Amino acid sequence: MPIIKVSQLRKEFKRLIPKKGPFASIRNLWNTEYSVHTAVNNISFQVDKGELVGYIGPNGAGKSTSIKMLTGILVPTAGEVRVAGLVPHAQRKEHAQNIGVVFGQKTQLWWDIPAIESFRVLKTMYRIPNETYKRNLDLFRELLDLHEFENTPVRQLSLGQRMRADLAAALLHDPEILFLDEPTIGVDVLAKEKLRTFIREINRERKVTVLLTTHDMTDIEKLCQRVMIIDDGQILYDGSIDKLKNSFGSQRTLVIELEDEFDPVGLDLPYASLVRQEGSRIWLSFDKEQISASQLMLELARTHRIRDLTVEEPEIESVVRQIYEAGLERKKEAQHAALLDV
Numbered sequence: 001m002p003i004i005k006v007s008q009l010r011k012e013f014k015r016l017i018p019k020k021g022p023f024a025s026i027r028n029l030w031n032t033e034y035s036v037h038t039a040v041n042n043i044s045f046q047v048d049k050g051e052l053v054g055y056i057g058p059n060g061a062g063k064s065t066s067i068k069m070l071t072g073i074l075v076p077t078a079g080e081v082r083v084a085g086l087v088p089h090a091q092r093k094e095h096a097q098n099i100g101v102v103f104g105q106k107t108q109l110w111w112d113i114p115a116i117e118s119f120r121v122l123k124t125m126y127r128i129p130n131e132t133y134k135r136n137l138d139l140f141r142e143l144l145d146l147h148e149f150e151n152t153p154v155r156q157l158s159l160g161q162r163m164r165a166d167l168a169a170a171l172l173h174d175p176e177i178l179f180l181d182e183p184t185i186g187v188d189v190l191a192k193e194k195l196r197t198f199i200r201e202i203n204r205e206r207k208v209t210v211l212l213t214t215h216d217m218t219d220i221e222k223l224c225q226r227v228m229i230i231d232d233g234q235i236l237y238d239g240s241i242d243k244l245k246n247s248f249g250s251q252r253t254l255v256i257e258l259e260d261e262f263d264p265v266g267l268d269l270p271y272a273s274l275v276r277q278e279g280s281r282i283w284l285s286f287d288k289e290q291i292s293a294s295q296l297m298l299e300l301a302r303t304h305r306i307r308d309l310t311v312e313e314p315e316i317e318s319v320v321r322q323i324y325e326a327g328l329e330r331k332k333e334a335q336h337a338a339l340l341d342v
């Protein structure tokens with residue numbers, strides 16, 4: 001059952017075109033010339049209840065703008081968005097009861113008071129029953145080690161501690177849906193792992209639907225069953241991580257353990273290149289569209305005795321990098337064509 005429904009969603013921003021030349025700063029005071037920038041360009045998708053979906057894309061792709069429309073902070077220019085049956089920007093108060101939001105770049109907590117005080121304020125704001133509040137706080141204390149720092153003013157917390165407090169704050173009122181905008185940004189490896197374990201736990205145990213934006217592909221690999229890639233305001237991919245690797249990353253590595261020391265003399269392997277060698281172990285990179293791992297192995301077996309072999313899938317990091325780079329190339333070509341048109 002879809003809990004998030006987005007159809008032909010669009011967001012345009014007007015940008016002032018600054019005047020140049022003499023007295024520009026004064027003339028800009030009366031400037032009314034704008035250009036329109038489309039940050040989100042007619043996207044459509046649905047998220048089912050209980051899903052944990054990664055929403056990724058390069059800088060400026062439109063992730064935060066989408067999240068802001070889903071959370072009701074921004075009003076769409078066109079299209080439809082419904083979250084748990086509500087229109088976020090039109091029904092902000094009811095919507096706030098259904099969602100939790102964490103923006104990694106900006107805390108939702110009050111800066112000058114300890115996190116525990118912020119939690120008490122949130123309890124009143126969201127009218128959280130005593131029992132629910134206590135149950136949740138006890139659980140979050142246990143899973144996020146809140147007791148270590150809950151009495152320290154938020155401004156004195158480390159980034160990792162602040163993020164843990166923010167996550168707890170976002171979930172105190174038992175929301176059905178959690179929006180996470182870069183929750184692991186700038187956090188050290190151990191703290192990241194703690195945050196990931198917590199996110200996984202509340203998704204699995206409490207069936208909270210999670211939409212997560214991140215630049216950290218390990219977050220995606222460790223947490224998400226499904227990933228959506230947005231670039232230039234448009235969704236380029238929506239599906240599983242395995243399918244993503246298969247569709248976009250055809251490069252594979254065959255790791256072979258030979259019986260004897262590797263001797264490259266006279267070796268002529270079609271469609272493969274030797275990328276590494278350590279004694280009798282070699283790494284061959286190949287494109288699965290051109291040759292299969294078994295064909296490659298047969299070729300090698302003509303001249304070498306093989307003891308063992310494994311095929312390494314591409315890292316999601318490199319697959320996603322290729323997709324971003326292809327998008328960048330397309331943008332450069334479009335800009336170049338536009339310049340030629342002028």
Ligand SMILES: Nc1ncnc2c1ncn2[C@@H]1O[C@H](COP(=O)(O)OP(=O)(O)OP(=O)(O)O)[C@@H](O)[C@H]1O
Nearest residue numbers: 013014037039057058059060061062063064065066
């Ligand atoms: N308030 C605004 N006014 C004008 N342009 C904006 C505004 N907010 C965002 N944009 C533009 O919209 C585009 C998408 O921005 P957005 O913040 O959604 O990207 P993002 O994918 O979240 O990027 P990042 O990974 O860098 O956070 C960018 O070109 C950005 O400059």
